[in-house]
Amino acid sequence: MIRKTVYGIFDDEDVLLNSVKEIKSNNIDIKEVYTPFPVHGLDKALGLKETRMAIAAFVYGCLGITFAGLMIYNIMIIDWPMNIGGKPNFTFYHNVPSFVPVMFECTVLFAAHLMSITYLIKCGLFPGAKSENPDPRTTDDKFLIEFEIEGSTKEVKDLLSKTGASEINEK
Amino acid sequence: MQKESEIRDPLILGKKSYHDITLDVSKPVEGKANKYWWILFSISFIMFIWGVLSMAYTIGTGIGSWGLNKTVNWAWDITNFVWWIGIGHAGTLISAVLLLFRQKWRMSINRSAEAMTIFGVAQAALFPLIHMGRPWLAYWVFPIPNQFGSLWVNFNSPLLWDVFAISTYFSVSVVFWYIGLIPDFAMLRDRFNEKTSPMKKKLYSFLSFGWSGKAKHWQRFEEVSLVLAGLATPLVFSVHSIVSMDFATSVIPGWHTTIFPPYFVLGALFSGFAMVETLLIIMRKVVNLEAYITIKHIEYMNIIILLTGSLVGTAYITELFMAWYSGVEFEQYAFLNRATGPYWWSYAIMMGCNVLTPQLYWINAIRKSFIATFILSIFVNIGMWFERFVIIVTSLHRDFLPSSWSMFSPSIIDIGIYLGTIGFFFVLFLLYARTFPVIAQAELKTIVKSSGSEYKNKNND
């Protein structure tokens, strides 16, 4: 069976949102929705799972603070302890106030960078990657719903025009 | 759909559809530069070249080409460093803190403010490098394994904290900025035709990382933005706190002050917003963004300046009070000397520009005037530069032992480097204004309906 791709293009995010809800209630699978800006409520309407970026960031942050702590411990206490200004440089515990700033910065550094990298990888974004939006106008002012349908596309097309799509294409 | 109170003034003026916004944002990139741009760019570029030559001379001959001496070992270098770092604060604050507080007015200005942050921090980062006696060994401040057995850095040193703070702040700011830029680059990419402008198409394809605006991506995008904002907010505060610790953890009277961290952060916001105003008032003219950068935006920022200015003034007075209250003669003399010593004029400029002039914003007409705001923002920038000068030079030039008291006077190289960084900053900013989407259009589009004047009027009908 040949799969067909149907695009429904909308001019307004509110119309799109209604349309998505309508389509969903008709148990039609939406392959993807392309929008020029984040449309609030769209993820819920599409039934997308909550993203776990924040959790990842937390884990990365923990990694960062651990890394910084171990690094400083190794450098200042284990590897080459020195008497610097009479500070208690031979125990980590006594000298820890000096180490707080770097540990904090490392936490942020790790969390921010690793999370962003995770985000880019998860979204398949990298320099030179090909864009996948079927219509260039989706980054301007058009909202697009993409379907991949086996068999008849009529039902979908009808539904789209009923819910206010300004343009319906099939490929 | 979001609703907004009717009495709020619109943040987008004129009849702007989504497409209009796209057009407005992409216009500077697609079109030719106007003559204002070229004039500003030429001036900036000349200053930049002067700065580059001055820096090359410094590295070639030695720090002795500056006006420093055995008593005042830091002067314009660190003044400029702290000043630029301060300027680099408003950007991330506008993006991060205002994002957390869901302030919609940030959206027109946050891109440029962040750009300003990055360019400002880049200028700031130059100074720790070139102020070193042996800048070619600057990599020694990083804990890199080496053949010295391994010899490491000193984590007790505030300068090392600076290294970590500045590099974290700079890189996180860049990431934050770039994550936001990706959808806008995608918009530009899709506006260019592969046939007619292949280079631009390629460039923006590359820069946009293949962004296509999928629902899941947008969902992640929003969360990542939010988390980054959450991370950047304490980062902003920590960075300037750490910079202030360069002074606060020392023993020099006038430096050794516990209120420095909040005082510096406030000062940074103060100067950062002033610089944002300076830039945006220029930019809205140069790249025609009058509709997006409205008097409302300016007024909001003026209110913040008024607030932070008053707080900074309070800090100044607290310092004086603490000096007197401490009963330590060195401390008392340090502050007496600031106000009445040979550098009284710099103290007066600082007080005048930072404490008195912002109070004019109580006046409605001034608060809502582009011209007045522009002038006052320059005043604040000058005042904040002098604040750092006062802290650094007047504390150092007369410290504990009168036998070592001395003074500082800048050399032509000092001046060259300072103006050079200003030139460099504007060169970067002007190039940015011509090649980057200067407004976070994707985000802005989300508020067109709630805050655009056209829609507001429509609702009123």
Added chain:
Amino acid sequence: MTNTKKYWKGLAELNNDPIIEKLAQNEFVDELPVDEFLSDPDINKSSTSRRDFLKFLGFSTAAATLAACETPVNKVIPYVVKPEETVPGIANYYASTIYDGHDFASVLVKTREGRPIKLEPNKTSTNARVQASVLSLYDSSRLKNPMKSGEESDWDTVDSEILEKLNVISSKGGKIALLSSTIISPSTESVIADFSNKFRNVTHIQMDALSSNGMLEANLENFGVRALPTYHFDKAEVIVSFGADFMGNWGDPDNEKKYSKRRNPKHGNMSKHYQIESTLTLTGSNADERIQIRPSEQAGLLSNLYNALNGSNPDKRIAKIVNSLKNAKSSIIVCDSNDKDVQLLVNAINNKLGNYNYTVDMSNPSYLRKGNDESVAQLIADMNAGTIDAIITYNTNPSYTLVNADEFNKGLSKVGLKVSTSLFMDETSSKMDYICPDNHNLESWGDANPSNGEYTLMQPTINPLFNGRQFQDSILTWIGSSETYYDVLKNLYSSWEEKLHDGYFTMNKIEYSLKSKFSVPSFSIPSSKGIEFEVSEKISMGDGTQSNNPWLQELPDPLSRASWDNYLTMSASTARDLGVKNWNVSNGALNGSLVNITVGDKTLENVPVMIQPGQAIGTVALSVGYGRTHAGKCGDGVGHNAYPLLNGGIAEITLVEGIHEFAAVQLHHTMMGREIVKETTLADFINDPSSGNHREKYYTHDGPKTSDQVTLWDDHDHKTGHFWNMSIDLSLCSGCAACVVSCHAENNVPVVGKEEVRKSRDMHWLRIDRYFSSEMTKERSAEEKISAIDMYSEMEDPSENPEVVFQPVMCQHCNHAPCETVCPVAATTHSAEGLNHMTYNRCVGTRYCANNCPYKVRRFNWFKYSDNEKFDYNLNDDYGKMVLNPDVVVRSRGVIEKCSMCIQKIQEVKLNAKKSGSKVNDNDAQTACSSVCSTNAIIFGDSNDSSHEIYNLKNDPRKYDLLDHLNVAPSVFYQTKVRNKS
């Protein structure tokens, strides 16, 4: 001295070494272009780095290494035949003598690989100029060859021509004058006597740049001996000095040492010192009470004093002195006057007070000044009359130092044969037909008899750098002697090697049968009007002999703290009357007005004025030793020549247009009411030894505590091994600055020049802060309800007759060092031995440490100071570099440097102890500053060693830490200054 130091024993080696070794007596040289060297007699012309034994750290090598990724090829050139006593890497010490006609010192010369690099005191103490003289050895403007009519020549030509002329003169009975400095060398006297015998009509005239003729003549009249007395300042209860700067430039080099013996309050018998003078001198600044007078009043006041001691009413200014003298068991009166009658009066007073044979010793006189003004005047007259046929000058520069140099020069042109033996093309040599350059002290043999029965020997520690010849050998050549001067010298003394080893000995003490016939000339105090002028002498420059020595030029004057200059000193009120100003410009540097000054018929134009607290009102002074025209690249054109005004008198001063830029290292002169130098009086001290040593207390939950008891952390262990501490006794420190030069020499401290010093970028690791008292005090402001702003602004002005304190400040080696904590790359860290280590090669140059140093002792290399045309001093000179200490690295640009407590010396002492398997001896460990401190103000040692003096000093009630409220726990501490005043 330690047992490990080797004294020179053999003879032949040094004398006979081929030239290659003397110049290249260093094992590790980069490149030694031997052929070029041997074939080219003018070694100065080759610009290679043949003596570049320098240890350089820094960019150039590193960059080359990085670029090529391979090691640059270094060569190592051993001796062909290694002199037995030289071991590469180990210093030898030789006992010798420094005498340049003005300064005398018995020294130990430290040599490394055959190069003298440092002088240490041996029998006598060494002052700043003696310390610096080792650099004068390597002065590249020294004459490299004998000269004939201004052209380089060779010895054969010069000798034969001179001899021919001398023989002609001698045969027709012509008159030959030999003009020299004071000769204290018995062997030289005998050589000169031989010369006189050979050429018959020879007159030998001795002259001193700053003459003591009046005193010598007075002593001749009173005692029948033309010599100076030896003063025992250590025995005197009351010391009254009329202008004599006996601790600085006047008299015996050991005066200061003796004086200090009775200035330590601990022993209770502290002497009382009055100074009556018009120009502030080093001695005056150390006095318990200083009285300002006009120079013309000196004689009258002495008369008045004499009369008062006999019961008449004293002048109210000296009433106190008369009282003290009457009550004192012993005293000394000294006076700097060069007037015979005044000195007769001084002698009479000393006699009256019974000081002879006790504190003032004429039976063991000092021979350091023998100059005779009359014979010099006679010589000039004869020269002008055309009756002198030949003149030979030795160790003197009359065309510069004579008050009537014009007349001398005029006379000189009428002399047939003019021979100079100067090392330099100086003012006199440049007018001579022939110059037969002498050798430097450190290249010469010699002896000295500084005082009755005391002898010292001088031996060469390096073969002559240039084609010079000792004066004595020149004379011996001309008289055709078969002996060398070395033979003459050696024959003079028995057990030669032993004496040479020690460097000093006692023999041939003359029993003088002194007559004592005193006369009492009388003077009245004139009521003169107008501004009086007198010349002064700076610690750094002395009589100007070494004015081409960059160390001395850069050495700040202890009193004015200005370097590279002389200037008219003037009190603030006199300056106000004349409309003369001193002011600071935007970078803090000091500027001053210019004046024209006329004294008698001599005028000096455009002389800068420095407002000097302590200069008596209505008087001005200008120091000699500057304004050289033929000194060399460092000394030429610095300052103005004051010698023409030597006789002083009423001065005509007019303000002229123009600004002078001073190079002062201290721009602020008072303590601003801070407890920096803690002071007390003797009476208070006897009551409570800790008086004046007030310590700041902090209020804690445990009650008030001193700063060192309030600490967050346990201290690091400093009990194991050594704990190096230094004590500086402010009662004993006279501010003589010998330590500063010594530090310069030991630690390869660069000279940076006037422009940089003016920018407050002097590199001295050790500085001597000088503070004047101010009329405004905190107490006064509290009493008179003066506001803090006014109080502080008035405190900035010193009194017109201030009390002066000196405070040597070097790195305090804080055990809680603020500098260490802030270095991002850990370039400065602390050792278990209590030293603050500065690792130059780790430094990236953020200068944060220098900012955070409360004592401001860290110095930054703003530029590359070595091998840099812009800093054309000894580090940019092939010869000048030879003085560098190879144990201390030459710092590259962009790094911080500071006092290391002479860690190279500490390490050496420790190593020697380890090698011999013994503990470090008490006094072996010395720093460059402590070893030359003649008053023992600076004591260095291991405070973990309870037998060492430093251990007691650390627990002394006078001990205090500078800025102790900071609790930086310095390893250097001070002892309060005690003044003997009520």
Added chain:
Amino acid sequence: MTLYKRFFLSQFVFVILFFLNINLAAQSEGEQIFKSNCAACHTIGGGKLIGPDAKEWLSSDRFVSTDDPLGTLVKYVQNPADFGVLEMPAQALTAGEIKQVLDYVDGYVPEVKEVVTSIEVAEEESTNPVIILLIVTLILFLLILVLVSVKNNLKESLSLPTETVFESFKNYVTINRNKIIIGFVLFISLMYLLYNLMMGVGVVEKYQPDQPIAFSHELHAGLNGVDCNYCHSSAKNSAHSGVPSANVCMNCHAVVKGGDDKAKNEIGKIWKSFGLDIETDDFDWNKLDTYQQTPIEWIRVHNLPDHAYFNHAQHVTVGGLECQQCHGNMQEKTVGQVATAEELNKIDYNIKDGIEFDHPTLTMGWCIDCHRQKEVDMEGNDYYTEMHKNIKEKHEGVENFTVDMIGGLECGKCHY
């Protein structure tokens, strides 16, 4: 030198080695003096070397028949010229020291010990690991080419479109979604290479410049058993180990002029530095001053940066290190060479002291490696007595103290 020749030589000198065995046990003073002053020319009962066999010589009539044999010997040793012996240089030894030597020679019993009869001769092919890597890469690349051509052949037989290696590679990358991972791996390897490159900067291991004289340590220190300190005499007292001055060489080479032309040529260079010709001139110690002296310009092998202060005496005399611990088995090499850390790790002394170097020779890390591992012998040196007591209290239960525990890691110990 051919393998055969070497082997032959080693057999030939076996006898000498036999008597000159170097044992690690404590040496008597007489033995020490003998080894550093005499052994270069004299054997004990081992026959003539440069000079006569000491044992035979001492029992010769020259001394035995005199009234005061010891006194004569002392005079003889201190100034052989007085006895008309010009070959032997005067020795700066005291009478007591000479007596000790005599005692040693008298009581000398040749210690029979396992002597390695053959000196290791095989010149190891020193192959650079980088070259090996390159070769492996090349082979793998060839393998890829072969496989691709096989694949293309197969495809052709199926008449499917073929692709070149690069197309294959490109397709692989594009098809495979793991571009980022590949990039990451590449990045990591690049960083690793960069890291290695940076770590190699300033490393001078195996530096062995050509010297003006083809001096062989192997011959002098190895075969002839000349004590290191004989030539590098200041190592015990001074910061520098010192390159011997030419007069030290002449102590032997005034007499030993080399067996073959090559040796003669090299030794002739020493003569030349006195302005003499080895073939025609005579060397006279009394005329030293008259010779036209030209120093020999050696190339410095161990170049420590100037900012690092190193003192030989501290390490040799106080620390009791053997030369080999830092310089490797110089007695097996020709001209001076910087030993590698691996080589040093195989030195017995280092194994005994528990020293293992992780950093390349002459880097700071190398110094530090040793300072962290070498124990300080505090016993018997009065300098340490007090410190030892205190430090034992400070570190309870610790018996042996390494250099770093007494401040051996402090910056100012080496940098000032």
